Amino acid sequence: MxxxxxxxxxxxxxxxxxxxxxxxxxxxxxxxxxxxxxxxxxxxxxxxxxxxxxxxxxxxxxxxxxxxxxxxxxxxxxxxxxxxxxxxxxxxxxxxxxxxxVPWWLVGLIALRDVVLAAMVPVLSRHGYGTLEVHYLGKAATFCLLYAFPLILLAQVGGTVGAVAEPIGWAFAWWGTALYWWAGLQYTHQVRLLVRDDRYAPGVARPGPAPQAAGS
Incomplete structure (x- = not known):
């Protein structure tokens, strides 16, 4: 002071x-x-x-x-x-x-979102951008999924603990999956806007920090 x-x-x-x-x-x-x-x-x-x-x-x-x-x-x-x-x-x-x-289609749904986002990386690179910053939606989705599947796993022990953990785990799973895709769609929309409005030559580093996006 x-x-x-x-x-x-x-x-x-x-x-x-x-x-x-x-x-x-x-x-x-x-x-x-x-x-x-x-x-x-x-x-x-x-x-x-x-x-x-x-x-x-x-x-x-x-x-x-x-x-x-x-x-x-x-x-x-x-x-x-x-x-x-x-x-x-x-x-x-x-x-x-x-x-x-858990159903295999849920595995595919979550994996597909990461494949879609991975496809955006070379697009950003061609326009001089690096990896975009993580958005709060992506953080929230990861938080939900980090809790969802361990809780579903915990539910397998049975008894009162399992009975309580299972619905909470599935609630986190559905919310997390929805937020995961919402964040991914926000990310792809941000990439589309950057490409559309890009006034720089491809491969030339764009000045200043990268804008915030919804990836996780």
């Missing part, structure tokens, strides 16, 4: 160029646990699968906290974290479909 009573400005965090950091090591460990988790789900060892999922969720919070506290945020960390989230969603969804707990 200065003499005038004004709060001193806080500098924005700067990414570290280091790759071998504790937060990145934790994120990498989360990724290594994905195949372990997938095997546990498919072989119906749900208790162990839920334990791995709980450890993964806790480590996700820990690596973010340490990255901020130790000023070790990095571009690699911002890639590893969402990659781990998507892989856990995919592993849970495919495992549950394999066990006939």
């Amino acid at each position: 200065g003499a005038s009573g004004d709060t001193a400005p806080v500098a924005a965090p700067v990414d570290t160029e280091e790759v071998l950091t504790v937060p990145n090591a934790i994120s990498a460990a989360r990724l290594l646990l994905v195949p372990v988790f997938a095997v546990l789900v498919v072989t119906e060892r749900d208790g162990w699968a839920l334990l791995v999922l709980a450890v993964s969720g806790a480590s996700d919070w820990v690596d973010g906290y340490l990255a901020r506290r130790w000023q070790q945020t990095s571009a690699l960390g911002r890639v590893l974290d969402p990659a781990a989230d998507r892989l856990y969603i995919a592993a849970t969804l495919v495992g549950l479909a394999w066990r006939d707990i």
Whole structure:
């Protein structure tokens, strides 16, 4: 606090160029646990699968906290974290479909959305754009799906816990899938507008930060 009573400005965090950091090591460990988790789900060892999922969720919070506290945020960390989230969603969804707990068409519906968004990447690249920023709709969809399928998995333990977890899990699943596609449609609409209004030559980097889009 200065003499005038004004709060001193806080500098924005700067990414570290280091790759071998504790937060990145934790994120990498989360990724290594994905195949372990997938095997546990498919072989119906749900208790162990839920334990791995709980450890993964806790480590996700820990690596973010340490990255901020130790000023070790990095571009690699911002890639590893969402990659781990998507892989856990995919592993849970495919495992549950394999066990006939969720329909395969739901797997296809969610996967198709990612295929559509992946097709937009070369279009953006040709017009000088990088990856567009994540929109709140995409974040909300990922949040719903991250909770949906673990809750549906938890429902398989039966009893009161299962009876409570199942409807909540399916509610998150339907909301998450709807938001996932809504975010994807917003993303494709944003790309269409950027391409239509682009006044720059293809392949030339467009100045300034990329506009916000609805991807996740």
